[in-house]
Amino acid sequence: MKLSIVLPAKNEAAAVGTTVTRIRALWPDVEILVVNDGSGDQTAAVAEAAGARVLHHPYSKGNGAAIKTGARAASGNVLVFMDADGQHDPADIPRLLQKLEHGHDMVVGARQKGSQASLGRGLANGLYNRLATWMTGNSVEDLTSGFRAARAEKFREFLYLLPNGFSYPTTSTMAFFRAGYSVAYVPIHAAKRIGKSHVRLLRDGTRFLLIIFKIGTLFSPLKIFAPVALLMFALASGWYGWTWWHQGRFTNMSALLYTGSVMVFLMGLISEQITALMYKDSSSDRR
Known part of the structure; x- marks a missing residue:
């Protein structure tokens, strides 16, 4: 060498x-x-x-x-x-x-x-x-x-x-x-x-x-985004269960957390695709 x-x-x-x-x-x-x-x-x-x-x-x-x-x-x-x-x-x-x-x-x-x-x-x-x-x-x-x-x-x-x-x-x-x-x-x-x-x-x-x-x-954005999305989904479900038991209603906070968890997960999917493009074989670009 x-x-x-x-x-x-x-x-x-x-x-x-x-x-x-x-x-x-x-x-x-x-x-x-x-x-x-x-x-x-x-x-x-x-x-x-x-x-x-x-x-x-x-x-x-x-x-x-x-x-x-x-x-x-x-x-x-x-x-x-x-x-x-x-x-x-x-x-x-x-x-x-x-x-x-x-x-x-x-x-x-x-x-x-x-x-x-x-x-x-x-x-x-x-x-x-x-x-x-x-x-x-x-x-x-x-x-x-x-x-x-x-x-x-x-x-x-x-x-x-x-x-x-x-x-x-x-x-x-x-x-x-x-x-x-x-x-x-x-x-x-x-x-x-x-x-x-x-x-x-x-x-x-x-x-x-x-x-x-x-x-x-x-490396893999979804490994960061997915746990965050799961945590937000769990918080939304927990809050929804508490408010339904005590107040009998679905609150705006639960809706916000559910929406946020879906958006974070989708951002992770998009980031995963962008990361894959970053590592495509550079040799194909030189042909």
Whole structure:
């Protein structure tokens, strides 16, 4: 396999040089692409001096946009994505590639206990993993890990779906599952990052909560809409039974809940069809 390693980097001058050097020590001739996402420091110069090919964004477009830029420019048939901040150990890359050679299409480095940046983020990731496992019917060990290896032609199929922000790992994982591709996990330990995190709790908290809904809409919207519709139908029936027993009448609230349950269910059906269209074989469009 021909390997390309993509590192999105924004103001990572303190760590990117060491990361690139450690990769070069393992693979002297591998293609290393550092995507400089509008950094205001010496990230680009340090990465280039360490032996990486640097791609530039004229301004910060986001982590996901940097991933897309690197994936488009990479020449390898296998892409490895990892952070430039020192969290991911390049020595773990062979373990991901070994799993990939066993027939998988994407292999994700699953962070073990003690690797989460904070208790709150660890709890949130645990919730995402359980929800994604229920949605897909497959064990999802780390939905939001940015350390992963994937077959290039299959990863590029979903570039148009990837957001420009921080939730590209979620989107790519769910897209692979939806397309019927094989996803595997390798346990890793993520070290404490060098430098300051670009994630802000207040700014990005709501954005991360939206990941929960994105999980559903990317895989099977009906699995989200149907339980909500069923709950509304049950509430409508319960309220109708109570009012009929005590007042002998059918109330507007019951009618509203019944109508809402039908509308939510129909929205789920429509969303399911739209999702199916999103994943149609792109190769047929190029003929």
